[in-house]
Amino acid sequence: ETGVTQTPRHLVMGMTNKKSLKCEQHLGHNAMYWYKQSAKKPLELMFVYSLEERVENNSVPSRFSPECPNSSHLFLHLHTLQPEDSALYLCASSQETGRAFGDTQYFGPGTRLTVL
Amino acid sequence: SQQGEEDPQALSIQEGENATMNCSYKTSINNLQWYRQNSGRGLVHLILIRSNEREKHSGRLRVTLDTSKKSSSLLITASRAADTASYFCATDESGTYKYIFGTGTRLKVLA
Numbered sequence: 511e512t513g514v515t516q517t518p519r520h521l522v523m524g525m526t527n528k529k530s531l532k533c534e535q536h537l538g539h540n541a542m543y544w545y546k547q548s549a550k551k552p553l554e555l556m557f558v559y560s561l562e563e564r565v566e567n568n569s570v571p572s573r574f575s576p577e578c579p580n581s582s583h584l585f586l587h588l589h590t591l592q593p594e595d596s597a598l599y600l601c602a603s604s605q606e607t608g609r610a611f612g613d614t615q616y617f618g619p620g621t622r623l624t625v626l
Numbered sequence: 627s628q629q630g631e632e633d634p635q636a637l638s639i640q641e642g643e644n645a646t647m648n649c650s651y652k653t654s655i656n657n658l659q660w661y662r663q664n665s666g667r668g669l670v671h672l673i674l675i676r677s678n679e680r681e682k683h684s685g686r687l688r689v690t691l692d693t694s695k696k697s698s699s700l701l702i703t704a705s706r707a708a709d710t711a712s713y714f715c716a717t718d719e720s721g722t723y724k725y726i727f728g729t730g731t732r733l734k735v736l737a
Contacts, residue, residue: 617668
């Protein structure tokens, strides 16, 4: 257990559905991340939140909408997804020290998303 | 090629042997990290090496960093079947919030 939990672990949805992924960290960290991991591709950073403020939006389509209501929780709202959005979505957290976002990221187990 | 690109893409060894994986990157970095991922799971942090360090050890892991060649290696000694996983290096992009991950090395340790 890394102290980062994600729900659901598996999700199957149609292209017209709306669903949300949830991430919670119990580590007292102040930065949270969403990554997308597709087969045979590098891990793609999607969003970064620091102190509940979005500091990075890595050219992600608007059908993905993040929300960070507090430093312990992060959501990824999904709507009108495409089959190519099927992937493992990973959440991570870290303690941002002010020097750099330079230290260890703790990952959750991921949500395996399948879009039909 | 990608920042933080691992080599080889796949590696199969016998239990007890050593496994070496390499990572190359393109830009200046503050630090480099290695992570492990078991199939379909999240990544687990293994070791972090800063740009002013050349070698670091943690248990059976040894990491080297050569900033002049922009490369790092991860050595796992006396491998075990439980070491079977994908291994990723991640480099920070100076001045940004980003860590760049490679596509990973898939290690299989045969019992």
